Every structure is written in structure tokens, then in C-alpha cells.
Amino acid sequence: MKMNFKKELQLKDSSQDCRTAVCCNICKSEKLSPLFYKDGYQIVVCNDCSLVFVNPRLHENCLKEIYQSETFENLKISESLERYRLRLKLFEFYAGIGRILDIGCAQGEFLQVAKESGWETYGIEPSNDACKIAQNRVGSNIIQSTAEDIEFQKNYFNVVTMFDVIEHLVDPQKVINKIKDLLIPSGLLVIETPNLQSKTAHRIGVKWSNLQPKGHLYYFDDYTLPTLLAGSGYSIIQVFRGGETRPLKLINNLKIGINSRKGRFLYYCLSGILNTIRRIQGTEAMTVYAQKNDQRV
Structure with a gap:
């Protein structure tokens, strides 16, 4: 069913003038069906490829303002050290040790461990507060920017990571394509995101804690995310649940x-x-x- 949400939805909060309607990010279809209505936002599913996303959603400029002003406390990372080190061993196993870019690096905890493990580290973080903390931890290779605006030379990174980031992106496909240009041939892209096919999501539906439509714009599962990546020129190595x-x-x-x-x-x-x-x-x-x-x- 094709829906014109600009006309049909009655937006009920103060951000209604900062919204924009979009088509499916994977297949560009406009055949959408409503799934949920939460916190004043409509969440829809694409009838052609099953991607779930917020539509209409906050405009890119509004989202940038939110993320740039987000504040962070300087957290300790001792509890995550082992997992970070094991992850880096997996990255080395698949792509070799070299340059790594963490998109949405927050306070740079992961990159700090990567640097100590011999990687040449780079990070992108939209929050001014978090970016300063990360720069103090890791160095000047941390840049305050959004994923959509990243600029590095082509064929530069062995590994690019996005942990709990892709669900926030305005245009995931655009970012995925940009990353492909930045990776060396056979370079590794690692994406972690909430799983829409989780039992909790199925059981409680609209009450699922990861259903946060103001900031979580896309909701992937182990079909739609590999579909997005394969269509952008990647080979899927593994989907870990x-x-x-x-x-x-x-x-x-x-x-x-x-x-x-x-x-x-x-x-x-x-x-x-x-x-x-x-x-x-x-x-x-x-x-x-x-x-x-x-x-x-």
C-alpha cells in the first residue's frame, strides 16, 4: 500500500516542522505499510524488501544539532577491555592489522585499546563533548563529524567499524557506499545494531526498548542488513547474533x-x-x- 505520510499523518509534537518523508533506503520503494506509532512518530515497513524505518522522521539538520550537543561522562573502560581485545584479534584474522576507523567512536574507549594493540587509529564522532574526550585518549585523528560527511583518501583503511550507529544514520546506503571507497580491497566492515528479529522485539512490539524513533531511524534484521551490504558491493562473512x-x-x-x-x-x-x-x-x-x-x- 502506497502512503503519502506528509498528507496523512497528523504530527503532534513541536518538531513537526523539522520532519521529512523518505522512501525505502534499500530498494527506493514508496510502497509502505504502518507498523507502529510511538512517541509521535510513525514506523513503517517496506512492502518490497521488508526494511523497517521511521517515516516521516526528523530532518538531517535537526539530528545533527541533537548529536553535536549530546553530552558524555568520561567513563572507565576496564569492563570492556577483554571484549575489545578479542574483537581486534578477529579483525586482524579477517583483514590484517593496520588502519582502523571507528565511526561514532563516542569517547574513544575502543580506539584506545586498538592503539595500544598496534593499530593506527582514526575516529569520527558528532558530539563535541565526546570528541574532546576521545581526542585526549587517542589523539588528533579523532574528527568531529557525522558519518554522512566523512572524507578520507580512498583505499586507506583495513577495517571500518560502526557499533550502534547505523540505526541513527539518515542515509545508511550512502554511508555504506562511502565506506567501501575508504576500505582497501578485501577490507572489513563491522556493523553492530539492535536485532529487529529478537524475541523481545516480537514479544513486546511497540514497547521494545530499542524502538526509539526520534533517534533510531532504521530497524534492521539478519535479512535486511545483509541485503543492504550485498547490494552495495560487499560479501557477507558472518552474521553474529x-x-x-x-x-x-x-x-x-x-x-x-x-x-x-x-x-x-x-x-x-x-x-x-x-x-x-x-x-x-x-x-x-x-x-x-x-x-x-x-x-x-
């Missing part, structure tokens, strides 16, 4: 290197088993590892 570092932690406990033949075999087996279990459990988050397809440059 929560805790992608758990298999590597088990291998480390056995004192087996992941780069050995036995280590690689165990890693792929354990990842498959745990992913199957988590698919049944319906975990809240998913992490997609995607590789830039080789191409002549």
Missing part, C-alpha cells in the same frame, strides 16, 4: 591460536553452533562482518 567474541575466547582458553588450521576449524565450528543457539534464543543485538569485494582501482 550477539557476542561474536565468545568462540575466540573459548579457543584462547584452550591455548590454540586462531590462525592455526585447528584454530580456524574450531572457530568456524563454534561460531556456527553458537549462532544457531542464538537464532533460537532471539538475541537483542547482531553484528555483521562484511568484506569489500575485490575490484580494480
Whole structure:
């Protein structure tokens, strides 16, 4: 069913003059059906590719103002150290150690660990407050900017990460394409985002805590996110349903290197088993590892 939300929706809050209607970001379809109405925002599903998103939503300029003024406390990172280090080992396994760009790097906790582990680190963060904290932690390679406005030389990064970022983007497809240009051939893109197919999301629907339409503009699952990436020139390596570092932690406990033949075999087996279990459990988050397809440059 094609809907003209500009005409049909009665916007009920003070931000109604800062809204814009959009088509589907994956397939550009305008055939949309309503799913939820929450906090004054309509959440719709694309009838052609099943992408779920807010429509109409806050205009890009309004969102920039919100994110630039967001404040952060300088948090300690000790509880996340092990997970960060294991993640970096996985990145090295898939793409080799080198340059890494964290989009939406917040206070730079992850990049601090990456720098200490030998990576050349870069970060993008829209919040002025968080950007200053990250610069103090990591250095001048932290830039205050949005993902849509990033500018680096082509074929520069081994790895680009977006942790809990893609759901906030105004134009995910545009950003995904930009990142492809920044990655070296066979470079790695890692995206973590809430999973719309989680059991909690299905059970409580509009009350799901990740359903935050003012800032969460898109809601992906393990079909729509790989579809977006594949259509933009990436090969999907793995879709993890929560805790992608758990298999590597088990291998480390056995004192087996992941780069050995036995280590690689165990890693792929354990990842498959745990992913199957988590698919049944319906975990809240998913992490997609995607590789830039080789191409002549």
C-alpha cells in the first residue's frame, strides 16, 4: 500500500516542522505499510524488501544539532577491555592489522585499546563533548563529524567499524557506499545494531526498548542488513547474533591460536553452533562482518 505520510499523518509534537518523508533506503520503494506509532512518530515497513524505518522522521539538520550537543561522562573502560581485545584479534584474522576507523567512536574507549594493540587509529564522532574526550585518549585523528560527511583518501583503511550507529544514520546506503571507497580491497566492515528479529522485539512490539524513533531511524534484521551490504558491493562473512567474541575466547582458553588450521576449524565450528543457539534464543543485538569485494582501482 502506497502512503503519502506528509498528507496523512497528523504530527503532534513541536518538531513537526523539522520532519521529512523518505522512501525505502534499500530498494527506493514508496510502497509502505504502518507498523507502529510511538512517541509521535510513525514506523513503517517496506512492502518490497521488508526494511523497517521511521517515516516521516526528523530532518538531517535537526539530528545533527541533537548529536553535536549530546553530552558524555568520561567513563572507565576496564569492563570492556577483554571484549575489545578479542574483537581486534578477529579483525586482524579477517583483514590484517593496520588502519582502523571507528565511526561514532563516542569517547574513544575502543580506539584506545586498538592503539595500544598496534593499530593506527582514526575516529569520527558528532558530539563535541565526546570528541574532546576521545581526542585526549587517542589523539588528533579523532574528527568531529557525522558519518554522512566523512572524507578520507580512498583505499586507506583495513577495517571500518560502526557499533550502534547505523540505526541513527539518515542515509545508511550512502554511508555504506562511502565506506567501501575508504576500505582497501578485501577490507572489513563491522556493523553492530539492535536485532529487529529478537524475541523481545516480537514479544513486546511497540514497547521494545530499542524502538526509539526520534533517534533510531532504521530497524534492521539478519535479512535486511545483509541485503543492504550485498547490494552495495560487499560479501557477507558472518552474521553474529550477539557476542561474536565468545568462540575466540573459548579457543584462547584452550591455548590454540586462531590462525592455526585447528584454530580456524574450531572457530568456524563454534561460531556456527553458537549462532544457531542464538537464532533460537532471539538475541537483542547482531553484528555483521562484511568484506569489500575485490575490484580494480
